[in-house]
Amino acid sequence: AQSVAQPEDQVNVAEGNPLTVKCTYSVSGNPYLFWYVQYPNRGLQFLLKYITGDNLVKGSYGFEAEFNKSQTSFHLKKPSALVSDSALYFCAVTLGNRDDKIIFGKGTRLHILP
Amino acid sequence: DAGVTQSPTHLIKTRGQQVTLRCSPKSGHDTVSWYQQALGQGPQFIFQYYEEEERQRGNFPDRFSGHQFPNYSSELNVNALLLGDSALYLCASSNGQGIHRAFFGQGTRLTVV
Secondary structure (H helix, E strand, O other): OOEEEOOOOEEEEEOOOOEEEOOEEEOOOOOEEEEEEEOOOOOOEEEEEEOOOOOEEEOHHHOEEEEEOOOOEEEEEEOOOOHHHOEEEEEEEEOOOOOOOOEEOOOEEEEEEO | OOOOEEEOOEEEEOOOOOEEEEEEOOOOOOEEEEEEEOOOOOOEEEEEEEOOEEEEEOOOOOOEEEEEOOOOOEEEEEOOOOHHHOEEEEEEEEEOOEEEEEEEOOOEEEEEO
């Protein structure tokens, strides 16, 4: 069965510092991996995805994520955090088939401290 | 292109009542998936509709049912509402290019009192 683990409920980072939000996954087959962001009382906003190719994926708002197959990880990173990055972040996985479903982690709340 | 639209945005229902949530998929998309996001949790897959049929289902009771119309729009129905059904309900649409190209709506916030 597919699963996603986000080991941190909350991550606190000072503005201007680099940030990392961790994600590991378990899937039988080649995974499609995603990061979504959710602001209060809003739906999910797509940040980035890994399908194939370069292990370093660049996404919206300066975020990037690195796919590590040996460690089954897909950590979200940003070189310099902004206060406006404060939100709830979800890592997700799917096998990418037409009729597949997306499996989400429980989310990590990111607090950027001014 | 309006993307995925959901209605209503918010609603409050009483325990035991029934509710219907609606989703219009992104133009060109023919598959609709529904997710429940309880407070403090990640979205959980409820079911998926394609060609007006339920194609697969997550671990949700039969109180949760759905429908897809010929124009690909979809409804999620929940009967005999429980307090625990309070959540954000998200709709995602996709097409034959795969679920990895899914777009999500803004969600419907359901509160059961």
